[in-house]
Amino acid sequence: MFFHLFPFNNIPTSSRIVIYGAGRVGEDYCRQINAINYCSILFVADMRHSEMSGRFLGIEVRSPDEIANVDYDYVAIASVREKYMEEMQENLSRIGVPKEKIIVRKHVKEASLFSASPALDVDAHYIDEYRPMILEGVRDGINPFQGTQRAVGIADGILRGLVLRDPLFRQALAAMNGRSIVTIDRLINIFLILKFHLNSGCAGSDIVEFGSYMCGSAIFMAYLASRLYPGMNIYALDTFEGMVLTDKRIDAHNEKDFADADMEEIVEYLGEAGITNLIPVKGPFEQTASVTLAGCKGVCLAHIDCDIYDSVVCSYQAVKPHMVDGGYIIFDDATTGTCLGATKAVEDILYHQERKHTEQMYPHMVFRSFDRS
Numbered sequence: 001m002f003f004h005l006f007p008f009n010n011i012p013t014s015s016r017i018v019i020y021g022a023g024r025v026g027e028d029y030c031r032q033i034n035a036i037n038y039c040s041i042l043f044v045a046d047m048r049h050s051e052m053s054g055r056f057l058g059i060e061v062r063s064p065d066e067i068a069n070v071d072y073d074y075v076a077i078a079s080v081r082e083k084y085m086e087e088m089q090e091n092l093s094r095i096g097v098p099k100e101k102i103i104v105r106k107h108v109k110e111a112s113l114f115s116a117s118p119a120l121d122v123d124a125h126y127i128d129e130y131r132p133m134i135l136e137g138v139r140d141g142i143n144p145f146q147g148t149q150r151a152v153g154i155a156d157g158i159l160r161g162l163v164l165r166d167p168l169f170r171q172a173l174a175a176m177n178g179r180s181i182v183t184i185d186r187l188i189n190i191f192l193i194l195k196f197h198l199n200s201g202c203a204g205s206d207i208v209e210f211g212s213y214m215c216g217s218a219i220f221m222a223y224l225a226s227r228l229y230p231g232m233n234i235y236a237l238d239t240f241e242g243m244v245l246t247d248k249r250i251d252a253h254n255e256k257d258f259a260d261a262d263m264e265e266i267v268e269y270l271g272e273a274g275i276t277n278l279i280p281v282k283g284p285f286e287q288t289a290s291v292t293l294a295g296c297k298g299v300c301l302a303h304i305d306c307d308i309y310d311s312v313v314c315s316y317q318a319v320k321p322h323m324v325d326g327g328y329i330i331f332d333d334a335t336t337g338t339c340l341g342a343t344k345a346v347e348d349i350l351y352h353q354e355r356k357h358t359e360q361m362y363p364h365m366v367f368r369s370f371d372r373s
């Protein structure tokens with residue numbers, strides 16, 4: 001079935017938006033936004049608001065004229081018909097909505113490209129320009145082709161759009177139920193690695209996450225692993241009581257940030273959602289990591305998402321000897337502005353001490369572990 005992708009590339013996460021159009025496109029937009037708590041929908045605007053009993057998918061419907069009375073960041077026009085799209089833009093200009101706040105996405109090309117095959121086939125979308133790199137395979141401890149393909153495919157929107165339509169990806173997002181603060185592009189990359197790029201050396205291994213908060217990204221990975229690699233466990237390590245002591249010379253975060261996580265609530269949620277391959281491990285990594293990792297079958301993916309210098313160093317050093325050949329180490333926040341401690345940890349240890357190379361810089365830093373290198 002034809003699916004209308006929300007203009008994720010033009011509307012940043014957490015924006016306050018009005019969806020203009022309460023039809024099929026508006027419905028697709030609202031569902032995608034709500035599934036991942038992407039941004040805040042102030043209301044849905046539609047000329048037929050008076051015929052619609054005031055609500056659309058549980059969201060308030062109002063007259064488009066009311067857009068002028070609210071504090072919005074963007075108005076997303078939700079239509080496929082050019083004639084309507086033009087009329088809607090004219091309407092918005094008439095009530096004073098600035099041009100740069102009006103987001104219009106044309107869906108015609110996507111319909112012809114994707115409607116025949118809604119499931120993702122990543123091989124069919126290799127970017128030819130980068131294909132010569134495939135001949136190199138692994139070089140300097142990274143696979144340049146795969147890293148480039150994922151990074152470019154997510155940034156330019158082609159792979160991104162395909163993944164957002166992939167039924168497995170959408171089920172994993174739904175299982176996560178808005179519990180994660182990890183960005184959508186980073187989740188897409190984790191999906192691509194897990195579904196397409198784990199190599200045979202990863203068989204029979206586990207995933208470890210350092211920094212799980214409400215276990216959103218851990219649940220996302222657990223859902224995918226349960227469908228793709230039965231027997232794979234996800235160990236989610238966190239104090240579940242907030243950030244440990246931070247180093248204020250480099251870390252913007254403070255002790256007790258993220259203190260609203262609640263281990264009991266997490267365990268209850270996992271039970272309700274039927275997620276049985278996720279093991280939350282409570283306590284500071286300094287106390288829990290080595291004993292947890294000693295019980296793993298080897299680690300194919302380490303998701304290091306703990307924001308601050310000491311914790312990132314501790315996580316990496318603990319997991320490194322347990323990585324399987326070809327395994328992935330993702331530093332979620334080393335390229336995030338508020339996590340300079342995480343950046344410095346990567347620079348100090350992986351770049352300066354170990355002289356390693358990065359397989360991928362966008363949407364997060366990805367390193368590989370080959371033969372314990």
Ligand SMILES: C[S@@+](CC[C@H](N)C(=O)[O-])C[C@H]1O[C@@H](n2cnc3c(N)ncnc32)[C@H](O)[C@@H]1O
Binds near residue numbers: 239243257284286
């Ligand atoms: C950015 S949050 C993790 C986000 C999560 N992955 C998600 O899906 O939303 C960072 C977490 O790291 C945890 N953390 C940081 N340093 C830690 C340490 N040394 N031991 C245990 N937990 C730590 C904090 O408690 C916090 O919950």
